Amino acid sequence: MKKLLLGDEAIAQGAIDAGLSGVYAYPGTPSTEITEYIQDSPVAKERNIHRRWSTNEKTAMEAALGMSYMGKRALVCMKHVGLNVCADPFVNSAMTGTNGGLIVLVADDPSMHSSQDEQDSRFYAKFAMIPTFEPSSQQEAYDMMGEAFDLSEQLHLPILMRVTTRMAHSRAVVEVADEPRQQNELNYDAQASNWVLLPAFARKRNVVVTGQQPILEQMAVDSKYNKYIDAADHKLGIIASGIAYNYLMECYPDGCPYPVLKISHYPIPKKLIRRMTDDCEFVLIAEEGQPFIEDQVRGVMPGNAVIKGRLTGELPRTGELNPDFLKKALGIESSESYAPCEDVTPRPPALCQGCGHRDVYTALNEVLKEYPNARVFGDIGCYTLGFLPPYKAIHSCVDMGASITMAKGASDAGQWPAVAIIGDSTFTHSGMTGLLDAINENADITVIISDNLTTAMTGGQDSAGTNKFEAICKGLGLSEDHLKVVNPIPKNMPEITQAIRDEINYHGVSVIIPRRECMQTLQRHLKQKKAAK
């Protein structure tokens, strides 16, 4: 059966067809559509595949590991920075090993289309000593899911599946199975001596995991996803991984005149690389992300060849690749084209018209006029756009939850007023623990939880704490007198500004919750209501 699928959807379909029992994820561009596709899948419903959103990537990773422990196939999905959040269970899942197949899907975002850095997840897999798959096409993405689950069960290791933005968000026709595989039965094969990482047992596992590395490398050498395509002209050889392989082939519609090594399965297949460095005078390395292969090729086996790539300037050191960068590196002229039009101005994203965050920033700016030294620590979400004109309202945005803890640290340093602004979903993801720290020390900070009842930035997914924020704050020990809920609409401006002013002037922890539904989900809900009538 043929389907036109996004890379993310091909991954989701591949997982379902491989007998998936649960997907665990926190929304994050460009990985969100995987879980959404499974949530909408009739097969997933029929099989009762777990598909609800998790509170953050760490809870997702651990739940997936628990499902694997019971012998079933689990998938955990995240954007690249999510892997930082779950780095502890991720690295240690290689130490415990797996029972049912476990795939950790990470979508990297080179060029930072929707992210704060462009870290390359392949380093994490190397660090954890597990195999990585990196598809070059949507068909490979689909096919690899089944094979990665099989491999995970064969090796008793989690598998990292790495995609980048263009693979995640590009559509192509994919041939998919007519019938999904059976799901695994619950089993009790997991050995406690592997799964209890007390030092004495962990040391033994460490020897096993480390000892497996030559096997993993040989598998990469033999993998059908790593291809050595020889050609007549050995002046140059080209190593291309993942989606960079597509850009390379775009440069040579009639076939590449030089040997090409396509890498989509790691650890790097040293034997194949050595063949190229021995045979070719120059080797160009094209990879999406950081120079992961290039660093290893330079460090491990210089061979006879001169290595070219991101580290020598033939390809840009940062940012995503495209066909024209490859053309330039290969000495091929780009097609004749128009010059950029000088009258075009940038059109940055902005908060939607009618968005509650707008009213929150209007109120906050109004009050902070009275406190010229105030610092506002922002967080990750739509409201980060409050940095841009006309609001220019925040002074930092670092990682999920950092608003509250940075405000606390600033206050510890002597700053006043120290204000944190964080969204509802970000607060439950990583803000609650920071608020507990602040409450325990009665830090002099004002926290605004701007609650729009959804995870808005990624398209309106459920938010884990909806209807629970007052209870969470009180449960963490916040004084009821300094917990205020307001409705951020223009006519309530006097009430909101008064609440902000009062709580800044109170020298202890206070939380203000402006609460109004996101305009995007509101419109969607109104449409659904209309359709139901």
Add this chain to the structure above:
Amino acid sequence: MKTDIILCGVGGQGILSIATIIGEAAMKENLYIKQAEVHGMSQRGGDVQSNLRISSNPISSDLIPLGGADVIISMEPMEALRYLPFLAKDGWIITSSTPFINIPNYPDIETIKADLQKISNVIMLDIEQAAKDNGVPRSANVILLGAAQKALGIEYDKLEDAIRRVFGRKGEAIVEANIKALAIGKQAQK
């Protein structure tokens, strides 16, 4: 057959539904398709584009190289110009003439129109007005698609069939409105 298309506009203008219709028509013809989309932050009122490639031969890259696009279909006149370096010298621009002004420094619209007129193959249409005048106010984007039909190299009937399949489950009235919109766009072709 090979057509490289850039679809563009401002987040929320509905460029992806144009892509869906073209993709549906191409898939029915057993053509190869690659379509890179933009999701995430820029959808909030920022500039958005999609690279759509259809071909009778396998397609390598998900992205269109510089000077490679056969047609730019744009829901907004300045956005059409943003991707000019990707347009082939003999390529077409099919664009709405109505500016979407959500930034304080939007350039003078007459300057933008003059820049567009400098390109050899341009169709500029007031699709919003045409949609209103013809009683299909929600199908402005399909008028644009109709105007791009020849440049896309897809037969008119195939696009019509694709519309029937894509909008079929939304009811006959919506299907007919979109087919009418496609016909209005077709008339505007050069």
